[in-house]
Amino acid sequence: MGFEIRRPQLLAARPSPASAAGEAPLFKRSSSREWEGRAARYFFFLCAALSIFTTVGIVVSLFSQALAFFGEVSVWEFLTGTRWSPILKPNSYGVLPLVGGTLLVSALAALVALPLGLGTAIFLAEYAPDRLRRVIKPVLEILAGIPTVVYGYFALTFVTPLLQIVFPDMIVFNALSAGLVMGIMIIPMVSSLSEDAMMAVPRSLRQAAYALGATRMEVSLRVVVPAALSGIVASFILAISRAIGETMLVTIAAGATPNLTWNPLDSIQAMTAYIVQVSLGEAAHGSLEYNTIFAVGLLLFMMTLLMSLLGQWVVHRWREEY
Amino acid sequence: MDRREVVLKADRLRVWYGSFLAIKDVDFQAKVGMVTALIGPSGCGKSTLLRSFNRMNDLIPSVKIGGSVEFRGRNIYDSSVDPTELRSRIGMVFQKPNPFPKSIFDNVAFGLRVNGYTGDIYEAVERSLRQAALWEEVKDRLNKSAFALSGGQQQRLCIARALAVEPEVVLMDEPASALDPIATLAIEQLIRELSRVYTIVIVTHNMQQAARVSDETAFLMVDDDRAGYLVEHGDTQQIFTNPKDERTEAYITGRFS
Numbered sequence: 332m333g334f335e336i337r338r339p340q341l342l343a344a345r346p347s348p349a350s351a352a353g354e355a356p357l358f359k360r361s362s363s364r365e366w367e368g369r370a371a372r373y374f375f376f377l378c379a380a381l382s383i384f385t386t387v388g389i390v391v392s393l394f395s396q397a398l399a400f401f402g403e404v405s406v407w408e409f410l411t412g413t414r415w416s417p418i419l420k421p422n423s424y425g426v427l428p429l430v431g432g433t434l435l436v437s438a439l440a441a442l443v444a445l446p447l448g449l450g451t452a453i454f455l456a457e458y459a460p461d462r463l464r465r466v467i468k469p470v471l472e473i474l475a476g477i478p479t480v481v482y483g484y485f486a487l488t489f490v491t492p493l494l495q496i497v498f499p500d501m502i503v504f505n506a507l508s509a510g511l512v513m514g515i516m517i518i519p520m521v522s523s524l525s526e527d528a529m530m531a532v533p534r535s536l537r538q539a540a541y542a543l544g545a546t547r548m549e550v551s552l553r554v555v556v557p558a559a560l561s562g563i564v565a566s567f568i569l570a571i572s573r574a575i576g577e578t579m580l581v582t583i584a585a586g587a588t589p590n591l592t593w594n595p596l597d598s599i600q601a602m603t604a605y606i607v608q609v610s611l612g613e614a615a616h617g618s619l620e621y622n623t624i625f626a627v628g629l630l631l632f633m634m635t636l637l638m639s640l641l642g643q644w645v646v647h648r649w650r651e652e653y
Numbered sequence: 654m655d656r657r658e659v660v661l662k663a664d665r666l667r668v669w670y671g672s673f674l675a676i677k678d679v680d681f682q683a684k685v686g687m688v689t690a691l692i693g694p695s696g697c698g699k700s701t702l703l704r705s706f707n708r709m710n711d712l713i714p715s716v717k718i719g720g721s722v723e724f725r726g727r728n729i730y731d732s733s734v735d736p737t738e739l740r741s742r743i744g745m746v747f748q749k750p751n752p753f754p755k756s757i758f759d760n761v762a763f764g765l766r767v768n769g770y771t772g773d774i775y776e777a778v779e780r781s782l783r784q785a786a787l788w789e790e791v792k793d794r795l796n797k798s799a800f801a802l803s804g805g806q807q808q809r810l811c812i813a814r815a816l817a818v819e820p821e822v823v824l825m826d827e828p829a830s831a832l833d834p835i836a837t838l839a840i841e842q843l844i845r846e847l848s849r850v851y852t853i854v855i856v857t858h859n860m861q862q863a864a865r866v867s868d869e870t871a872f873l874m875v876d877d878d879r880a881g882y883l884v885e886h887g888d889t890q891q892i893f894t895n896p897k898d899e900r901t902e903a904y905i906t907g908r909f910s
Contacts, residue, residue: 460714461714533751535747535749535751536751536753536754537712538709538712538747538751539747539751539752539753539811539814540753540763540767541709541712541740542707542709542740542744542745542747542815543740543741543744543763543764543767543768543814543815543818544737544738544739544740544741544742544764544767544768544818545737545763545764545767546737546767549767553763553766553767554753557754557755558753558754
């Protein structure tokens with residue numbers, strides 16, 4: 332009965348000419364509302380379309396310029412050559428030293444970020460009392476919000492000198508320092524996504540484990556982490572793609588020496604750092620030298636694309652229902 | 654009332670969540686090899702009482718306990734008691750089936766592994782599944798996911814999982830409330846079977862179920878202060894046919910719920 336009393340009040344409260352005239356056309360659409368709905372739809376479509384067009388534009392420009400490069404250098408030579416010297420003669424266009432540099436730094440970063448990030452996530456999700464969690468989470472978000480150029484100079488001017496105490500022969504620009512700092516940089520990505528995945532594991536599973544006499548450690552490692560594994564692995568993959576694409580830090584701290592090496596104390600050049608170097612240099616627009624950056628950029632794009640496809644596959648494949 | 658040995662004994666038990674008193678001054682006993690049912694209206698604290706027997710309430714940060722709970726004569730809230738150890742001796746089955754997202758085998762083996770079982774795990778898993786009357790249905794697919802089972806089978810799997818660590822007491826928190834009538838019947842038969850070996854305390858909303866499966870029944874109630882308390886505890890037969898307290902009679906005859 333209550334709503335029957337309420338209803339006329341509701342209509343009366345709405346300033347509409349129809350109710351003022353004494354009749355209330357209940358379900359008639361007002362044309363202004365209809366227009367509003369249509370406008371909103373187009374606006375949101377435009378928002379979505381913009382990012383799609385941008386992506387398509389990037390891919391097209393990458394491909395077309397890279398195509399110009401591959402007209403002169405074979406894909407095979409590019410992908411398998413072990414010497415990268417597009418500027419100094421004799422010229423050589425083997426991209427492996429750049430790929431190696433990127434992978435070396437990313438691997439170092441992963442070595443730091445995956446265990447520490449996962450450990451942080453386990454602590455936050457399973458151990459930390461609420462009050463502590465409320466302190467740690469914002470701090471991690473600050474860590475994630477620091478501009479990468481700051482991390483770059485942190486590596487170059489703080490971490491490298493520290494490392495030189497341990498390795499006195501190490502040169503100033505090196506993969507180790509950049510890799511370690513990049514690892515710290517991507518910890519929040521791993522920890523926050525992994526924590527989300529672990530928090531999504533139902534409490535009932537934890538209770539079941541506790542009720543069987545499992546310790547907190549056993550509940551975390553044998554129940555929660557396996558149940559959240561797809562999210563955790565996805566966070567790993569995302570963080571590694573981030574490391575592969577990271578530019579500023581490696582440009583500043585890792586050096587500009589294309590160098591196919593597994594020694595982290597060496598100076599290297601990452602793919603992104605090379606692109607920066609050439610785009611800031613004096614290479615003539617349209618020259619072979621200039622076009623190398625599109626070939627390298629395309630390869631980089633392929634690598635991160637592959638990582639995110641891998642991520643999607645993992646999430647889909649390892650999804651555990653609970 | 655039966656004069657068997659008392660396994661679990663609550664003495665003037667009070668449980669607070671923060672400043673909220675959930676149950677007050679509950680005296681309760683569960684005797685060896687018996688099924689004791691906890692019945693009462695919603696919010697009377699029967700689940701809270703059940704969870705204080707294996708210290709599952711400890712997992713809630715704000716919980717406080719007054720009075721004592723003795724398990725085989727020892728106060729389980731004594732600082733020298735390891736709740737992890739305690740829980741391996743007092744098992745629990747929950748309201749909704751909550752198997753781990755693992756294989757059927759690994760579900761049952763979980764408790765054995767975390768408790769460092771040194772015997773033959775396969776044998777123990779088979780024994781537990783047989784005890785839970787599930788072996789014949791799953792013996793050919795032990796490595797399949799537990800989620801492939803029906804709700805009733807999942808709940809029997811959870812019972813098997815609890816039995817695997819050979820507890821002395823099994824606590825059941827409305828174990829059949831999420832199941833259909835046929836699965837419920839299977840669980841009830843299982844409870845009767847298990848009572849030959851285990852001491853069982855079961856919370857149930859369903860009074861027919863309490864009457865069917867239990868030897869003794871405790872009736873809890875709650876007043877306007879929202880703190881649950883024990884009204885009457887006796888042989889199930891007596892509680893359902895000749896209750897001493899008129900509030901018990903009002904409840905079992907359905908005058909309030």
